Amino acid sequence: MKITLIISINLFILIQCSFSQYPSNAAEKIVSKVTFDTIFYKSGAISKIIPFRYGKMDGEQKWYCENGDILQYINYKDDKRDGPWIEYYDYGYYKETGFYLNDARDSIWIENYYNKQIKSYGRYYPNINYLSVKEIDSMQYLLTLDKNWNAIDSVILTPSLLSEIRAKYGDKETSYSLGFPVQIHFKDKTWQYWDSNGKLIREELWDKGNLISATEF
Numbered sequence: 001m002k003i004t005l006i007i008s009i010n011l012f013i014l015i016q017c018s019f020s021q022y023p024s025n026a027a028e029k030i031v032s033k034v035t036f037d038t039i040f041y042k043s044g045a046i047s048k049i050i051p052f053r054y055g056k057m058d059g060e061q062k063w064y065c066e067n068g069d070i071l072q073y074i075n076y077k078d079d080k081r082d083g084p085w086i087e088y089y090d091y092g093y094y095k096e097t098g099f100y101l102n103d104a105r106d107s108i109w110i111e112n113y114y115n116k117q118i119k120s121y122g123r124y125y126p127n128i129n130y131l132s133v134k135e136i137d138s139m140q141y142l143l144t145l146d147k148n149w150n151a152i153d154s155v156i157l158t159p160s161l162l163s164e165i166r167a168k169y170g171d172k173e174t175s176y177s178l179g180f181p182v183q184i185h186f187k188d189k190t191w192q193y194w195d196s197n198g199k200l201i202r203e204e205l206w207d208k209g210n211l212i213s214a215t216e217f
Helices: 002-020 024-031 159-169
Strands: 034-040 046-053 059-064 070-077 080-088 094-101 104-112 118-136 139-145 151-156 180-194 200-207 210-216
Touching: none
Parallel strands: 104 180
Antiparallel strands: 034 046, 046 059, 059 070, 070 080, 080 094, 094 104, 104 118, 118 139, 118 180, 139 151, 180 200, 200 210
16 A cells, blocks of 8 residues: 555656646647537537647547437548548448548448448549639630649530539639639449348449449349
C-alpha cells in the first residue's frame, strides 16, 4: 500500500510539473487549432460531431441515429472527404464502406443489403477536373480542364446547361473565370453484384469509366 501511494503521489507531482512548464496562454493557443461543432436532435441527442482545424472540416466526422447508434463515419481533410467512409444501417451493420481521395471515391467500395448479404463489390478510379468558361467570338463555351489546366472538352454554354451546372455544383458563376473543381470518380476493373439471397447476378469489367463487358447470371 505504501509503495502504491508513493508512486501515485510522484506521478501526480510529475504531471503537475510538466504542465507548469508551459504558460496557460500557450496551451490555449495549441488547443484552439482544433474545434468541434456538435449538432443535436430536438430531443437533445447528438446528431453530428464535426471537427474543424483552422476553420475547415478536418478529421473524423461522426453522424448518429437519435438512439445513439452510429449512422455515418466520414474522414475530412481541408474541407474535402479524404480517407475512410462508412455508412451504417440503423441496427449497426455496414451499409456501404469505401475510401475517398481528395473528395473523389477511390479504391474498393462494398455495399450490403439490410440482411447483411453483400450487394456490390468494386473499385473506383478517382479523377479531378475543373470547369471554366471562356468567351470566343461573342460565344461562351464551358471548358473541362484537367489538373494541369489543359482543356479536355468544350461545349457551348446554353442557359439550360448553366441551370444544370448550378443545380449540380451550386451557384458558382463568379468563379467560372478561375475554374472550380468537379470531383469525378470512375468505375474500374471488375464489379460484381448479388441479389439479397447471396446469388451473383451480374459481373462487369470497366476501364476507368468505360464499360468493357457485362455478364448476367
